[in-house]
Amino acid sequence: MLTLGIDFGTSNSAVAVQRADGSLQAIALEGNSTSLPTALFFHADDEHVDFGAAALQAYLTGAEGRLMRSIKSLLGSKLMDEQTAINGRPTSFFDIVVLFFRELKTRSEERLGCTVNHAVVGRPVHFVDDDTARDALAQATLARAAHAAGFDTVRFQFEPVAAALDYEQRITTETTALIVDIGGGTSDFTVTRLGPGRRLSGNRATDVLATTGIHIAGTDFDRLLNLAEIMPLLGYGHVDASGREVPSAMFFDLSTWHLIHHAYRRQSLHLAKSLWTNYADINLHQRLMWVLNERHGHRLLANVEAAKIACSTTDAEAPIDVACLGDDLLASLAPAAMQRTLQNPLNDIVTCARQCVLAAGLKRVDTIYLTGGSSALRPLTTALQLALPTATLVHGDRFGGVAAGLAYSASNTETGAEAVHGALQ
Ligand SMILES: Nc1ncnc2c1ncn2[C@@H]1O[C@H](COP(=O)(O)OP(=O)(O)OP(=O)(O)O)[C@@H](O)[C@H]1O
Ligand SMILES: [Mg+2]
Numbered sequence: 001m002l003t004l005g006i007d008f009g010t011s012n013s014a015v016a017v018q019r020a021d022g023s024l025q026a027i028a029l030e031g032n033s034t035s036l037p038t039a040l041f042f043h044a045d046d047e048h049v050d051f052g053a054a055a056l057q058a059y060l061t062g063a064e065g066r067l068m069r070s071i072k073s074l075l076g077s078k079l080m081d082e083q084t085a086i087n088g089r090p091t092s093f094f095d096i097v098v099l100f101f102r103e104l105k106t107r108s109e110e111r112l113g114c115t116v117n118h119a120v121v122g123r124p125v126h127f128v129d130d131d132t133a134r135d136a137l138a139q140a141t142l143a144r145a146a147h148a149a150g151f152d153t154v155r156f157q158f159e160p161v162a163a164a165l166d167y168e169q170r171i172t173t174e175t176t177a178l179i180v181d182i183g184g185g186t187s188d189f190t191v192t193r194l195g196p197g198r199r200l201s202g203n204r205a206t207d208v209l210a211t212t213g214i215h216i217a218g219t220d221f222d223r224l225l226n227l228a229e230i231m232p233l234l235g236y237g238h239v240d241a242s243g244r245e246v247p248s249a250m251f252f253d254l255s256t257w258h259l260i261h262h263a264y265r266r267q268s269l270h271l272a273k274s275l276w277t278n279y280a281d282i283n284l285h286q287r288l289m290w291v292l293n294e295r296h297g298h299r300l301l302a303n304v305e306a307a308k309i310a311c312s313t314t315d316a317e318a319p320i321d322v323a324c325l326g327d328d329l330l331a332s333l334a335p336a337a338m339q340r341t342l343q344n345p346l347n348d349i350v351t352c353a354r355q356c357v358l359a360a361g362l363k364r365v366d367t368i369y370l371t372g373g374s375s376a377l378r379p380l381t382t383a384l385q386l387a388l389p390t391a392t393l394v395h396g397d398r399f400g401g402v403a404a405g406l407a408y409s410a411s412n413t414e415t416g417a418e419a420v421h422g423a424l425q
Helices: 053-060 093-112 132-148 159-168 196-200 218-229 249-254 257-264 266-278 282-293 297-314 335-341 343-359 378-387 401-411
Strands: 004-007 012-018 024-026 039-043 049-051 065-069 083-086 089-092 118-123 153-158 175-182 187-194 208-214 318-320 331-333 367-371 392-395
Touching (some): 004 093, 004 159, 039 053, 049 053, 093 132, 159 367, 187 196, 208 343, 218 297, 218 343, 249 266, 249 282, 249 297, 282 297, 297 318, 343 378, 378 392
Parallel strands (some): 004 118, 118 153, 175 367
Antiparallel strands (some): 004 012, 083 089, 175 187
């Protein structure tokens, strides 16, 4: 019986399956790519829906329609049951999650050549920080969506535990590891005892010494960097002659992946238009209206994200493409500015990592295993290494490890993967 390991990520999703002979298959979801951006584009003209990189491409090439990203961030929020107008038609966010899950299922089945009705789905340690009721609601909603997409059984596994099981496949000696999974929406940690011998033992629950998590990651970095570097060009923080600051709510919407469409609603546009009296420099207001009318929000935020990745990869100043603002503006992101802007969230993430080690009853770990796209962020890896100086830093498979570990979880029922079928029929 095949079971899909589904890593439904805030930014990227992946699926893997363990075959009967024990080997692992990462499913090619879009061309040869085993990672599918968690994005949908609803075309206005023919109601066709694009997924993944094709959805991002449709938006970037100016197709008429609506782009959705970061839909996982809506889980556990009141917005989930709300309707949103997609090309004039009311659609619930829940239905959009179902659509994405159905696509993952269909594409996987096409690759495998058979129907698969069982899934182990990853979940962050906390969908929602400090609110167990909403956190439980988020998991129940995700289970409901997976069932609605056609899965008969749905179990959940913590994303960092899945990453640990994947890492364990490649080690030859025993280690106590802090697994660090920093993605787009959440930063998740586990301290786990791993080893080639343990891999074969049935009950792994006692090897998982602690798990912690916090709802801060790459999309928050994008928001803070957009607010610091780009939104001032549209009037964020701008003060008029009488000392009044331009109201900031729309700049936050334009900087938050899953809220950008709020800024394009009729009442938001109306409000934005009326704000010209708050501007001493009317050019800034004109730029804001241009961005709203041309729907450049996702484009600007994507350009900030690209600069974040370039700056972190090269450790040098990276240009931010602001050509869509239509004048001769230049913007860039320097390593020192990035470090300054992200200081607080990075401190919070490192504190959460330390708490995981303490909760495990340990003072040190042998290894820090890094996974998730944002684990490549240079100031973060530096801070983690400083916090646990004796540990060896291991850079893992950043985008495929969780899905692989979920597939391994499917065949090992003692890793804490929790069955939710039955209760949800
Ligand atoms: N080289 C890089 N440096 C810094 N950040 C990066 C780099 N590459 C990707 N990212 C960021 O990683 C994030 C996506 O990572 P990933 O695909 O692991 O997240 P996810 O699994 O979708 O999210 P989550 O697990 O939190 O739901 C994005 O915010 C992206 O900007
Ligand atoms: Mg992830």
